Amino acid sequence: MPPLFARLLVRLRKDFRLSIITVFGVCAVVAIAPFAALRFAQGQWLAGVVDALIVLGIVGPSIYAWRGGNLDRAGLCIAVTNTIGALLIVALLGRTGVYWLFPTLLANSFLIRPGIAGSLALGAVALTQLQPDAFESPGQRLTVTTTLLLVSLFAFIFAKRTAMQRSALEEIASLDPLTGARNRRAMEEEVAIALNAHQRTGRPVTLALLDLDHFKRVNDRHGHEAGDRLLCTFVELVRRSTRATDRLFRFGGEEFVLLMEHTDEIGAMRAFANLQRRIHEDLRAGGEPVTASMGAAVLRHGESRDAWFARADAALYRAKQNGRDRLVLDETAP
Template identity: 70%
Template sequence: MPPFIASLLFRLRQDFRLSIVSVFGAIGVVAILPFGLLRFAQGNWAAGTVDFLVALGIMLPAVYAWRGGSLDLAGLWIAINNTAGSLAITALLGKTGLYWLFPALLSNFFIVRPAIAVGLASAGIVGAQFHPGIFDSPGQRATVLTTQFLVALFAYIFAKRTALQRRMLEEIATLDPLTGARNRRAMEEEVAVALTAHARSGRPVTLMVLDLDHFKRINDRFGHEEGDRVLRRFVDLVKRSTRATDRLFRYGGEEFVLLMEHTDEIAVERAFANLRRRVHAELRARGEAVTVSAGAAVLRHGETREAWFARADAALYRAKQAGRDRLVLDAPPPA
């Protein structure tokens, strides 16, 4: 398989929301554009133009998402486009166009947050009621209104349930069961994303490797149950000492990795000082103090994942050699 295709398939497997947006981009080409061509062939230029605009309004956000843009923004634009396009086609084609609102009601719940999808569904259902002459009788109006409401309701329930199950599976696949920190699999994925983001934006991103000092002694003296408690307590301290955007991973044993975006040398030293104070004040093994050593490296332009980790690991080794309970920051290259 060509590397380009393999890379595309990997991104689709790893990112559910990107795969959904991509499916809609394909739908814009395969399912909607032919209707635009048909409308033009029939001489219905207004409806054909709307079809082309709807297809374009789906494809462009999909391309934007693939180029690293916000999935929230791409999904919101597609959802608004779906609803507005369905109402426009209904206004132009009457009852025939009304059928396009049903897939819009369904699809929106899978590309935007439920609250937004509910708002758009309400706007679409209500908006469809105001087109004059679209319904033959009050009974027909009530039937269409009821079926649209039920479609939106079932889509809401299914989307909520699917999202819950997906989150549970993601937690099983990406979280360390002992500490609740992310695992190495999650780390490899998020480091790859950080490398790509840095290459695009140039914003600083730092890798900090943390290691609890003399942890083997804790297990030997107090048992593995106490050692496990110390690990869980340490993870809790790290989470409370760092920003919500910082991601903590259990690298193995008592070693952890902290990925810190938008963080330069000064910021990482400040972050470790804050963590160190908390560890000194709150981390104990049967009443005895526990300390932590760290090595950190700010990503350099064009640097590989392996070289970045090697610098952080080497910095951690120097911290251990210098007496532990400290941070060693890998020095930037000479100017």
């Protein structure tokens, strides 16, 4: 398999929303584009133009999404294009075009939030009632309208339930099972976001590595269960001692990463002082006090992820070498 194609498949597997948008982009080309060609061949120029615009309105946002654009915006553009296009087809073709509303309403439930999809569905059904040629009899109007509403309702329920399950699974996949802190997978994603945000805004962001001092001694003296309880207590202390916007990740063993946006050197020192006070008051193992060391580095403009981590790790090493239970900030010249 060519490397480029393999990378595309990996990206699609990792991003459910992007894969859905991609499917609709492909469907637009494969399923709708031939209808546009058929309309033109039959002399139905206006209907052909509408079909062609629908294809462009789906393919364009799909390309935008692949180029790193906002997926919510891309999905909304495609859903609005679907709905307006289906209504135009109903206006042009009458009851033959009504059948396009069914796949449109189903598609929208996968592309956008269920509430917005439901609103679009109700609007589309209501506007269809104003089309004089959409139904050949009152009975057909009632039947088609009822089935459209039922399809919209079932799609809403399914999409809502699916979104809740996917959110729960993503939450589980991003957490460390022992401590409840975010895991390394989540850390890599958040660090990448922080790097991009810093390059755009220039706002300070600090990366701190925290390590429990003499953790092996705790395991040796009091057992691994006591060590596990200590890790959980430490995570809870960090959460209570830091801001809601600060994110804690378990890096491995007794080492953790604290990502603090909008935080410079002074802010990092204040954060550690508050955390250290809480640790001295509440962190115990077998009745014995436990301390923690921290090495921190403020991100430099244009700095890579690896260089940033290396500076924070070097600062943590110096904190350990200088007696532990302290913060060392990396302030080396770039």
